Amino acid sequence: MEPVKIVEAPDGHSGAxxxxxxxxxxxxxxxxxxxWPLPFATSCCGIEFMATMGSHYDIARFGSERPSFSPRQADLLMVMGTIAKKMAPIVKQVYLQMAEPRWVLAMGACASSGGIFDTYSVLQGIDRIIPVDVYVPGCPPRPEQVLEGLMQVQELARNESLRRRNSEQYSQLMASYNIQ
Structure with a gap:
């Protein structure tokens, strides 16, 4: 049995x-x-995500037990599996429909770099169309790796300034992906 992870309170001042x-x-x-993760699963990695959602690995203990199937209600886009070039505009549209703040997790070799499918029809990494915050390697990655990737996204969410999304640097990043 794994030890219980205790979440520390934010730094501050306390008294009576x-x-x-x-x-x-x-x-x-x-x-x-x-x-609230939005699973965009197209192949094998989606099966590993289902295992991660199950009772043995229990993604719910990290606060992500409610997968969202509407981009407007999600803040974490989890792209899993092979993305065909014809599907790229759809992935980008789903990303744009998500409200700020939003994070992206590329799960598996195919979503990260095209995997073994080095062909004209397969997108060689979703970072060519949308910004990716966390990459989870593997073909397919084990549920423990998915949980580690989720914890990295949690760390980004915890430490991100509320003003970062309004910064000039963020605007330049979005402009480089042709995102308004």
Missing amino acids: GFFATSFDQVIGLARSHSL
């Missing part, structure tokens, strides 16, 4: 009956433990 911290840290803590 009160706790004070910054608004950014409270929002970061809430975001990191309430991610």
Whole structure:
């Protein structure tokens, strides 16, 4: 049995009956433990994601027990499997329909780099059309790797400034992907 991971409270000041911290840290803590993943599964990696959702690996203990099948209600896009070039505009449209803040996890070799499908019809990594925050390697990756990737996204969500999405650097990144 695995040891229970204790979530530390955000840094702040405490005393008799009160706790004070910054608004950014409270929002970061809430975001990191309430991610709603949108699984975009096209092949084998989708099966491993189903195993991760099951009771043995229990993704719910990380706050992601509610997969969303509507981009408007999701904040984590999990792209799993081979993405054909004809499917690329659909993946980009799904990404654009998600509200800010949004994160992307590329799961498996195919989503990350095209995998063994080095052909004219397969997109050689989704990072060619949308920005990727976390890559999970493998063909397919084990559920433990998926959970590790999810924890990395949680760390990004916890530490991201509320103002980062309005920064010039973020605007330039989105412009490089032709995203308005």
